[in-house]
């Protein structure tokens with residue numbers, strides 16, 4: 001059956017800069033990497049940049065200096081990401097909790113908030129160390145943190161995309177379609 005979506009060459013790009021946000025384990029790093037390949041853009045993962053500039057792994061940074069120091073590194077990395085062009089930026093799970101970070105990211109381009117259920121998040125995060133989930137009841141903690149953070153994720157979102165029970169390539173294609181719609185809406189707004 002013919003698709004109703006406009007025909008576009010695969011090498012056309014709706015944007016040359018975008019950020020992914022959302023809770024731990026929603027897929028920001030994995031989807032970000034695949035999306036960067038799909039759009040022919042560079043890929044930056046702010047968690048990895050914090051690790052590189054601090055010369056520490058994130059759990060070590062939390063343990064030795066505390067979360068506040070990690071957050072300051074993170075904000076500085078976000079600020080530097082604004083200078084980049086041709087980039088997909090995957091943020092950390094708590095990056096958009098700071099209003100200043102939300103404002104910086106949204107001033108530069110679209111911010112796509114990825115979502116997943118607490119069960120999926122638990123399944124995806126249990127094998128890798130995340131300092132904020134290193135407690136007796138990680139699934140309960142995930143629910144609490146999701147509730148506490150929901151309004152900040154909503155405030156950061158140009159739009160949301162669910163990654164629950166979906167193949168990553170399917171998520172990437174939905175993001176690309178929504179980016180075209182986001183761009184067209186913005187251009188229409190400017191013409192008004």
Ligand SMILES: Nc1ncnc2c1ncn2[C@@H]1O[C@H](COP(=O)(O)OP(=O)(O)OP(=O)(O)O)[C@@H](O)[C@H]1O
Pocket residue numbers: 022023024025026027028029030031047090091092093094124125130163166167168171
């Ligand atoms: N759509 C998907 N389907 C199946 N597995 C996925 C999907 N997206 C991500 N994953 C897997 O879930 C795990 C966590 O994903 P990822 O590291 O991308 O999450 P994240 O949002 O970057 O988390 P964090 O905020 O902690 O950095 C990885 O093993 C990844 O391969």
Ligand SMILES: O=C(O)C1=C[C@@H](O)[C@@H](O)[C@H](O)C1
Pocket residue numbers: 023024047058091092093094095130131132
């Ligand atoms: O949700 C969070 O606050 C975090 C998510 C990870 O991406 C890392 O940035 C770190 O473990 C903190």
Ligand SMILES: [Mg+2]
Pocket residue numbers: 028029030045047090091092
């Ligand atoms: Mg990540």
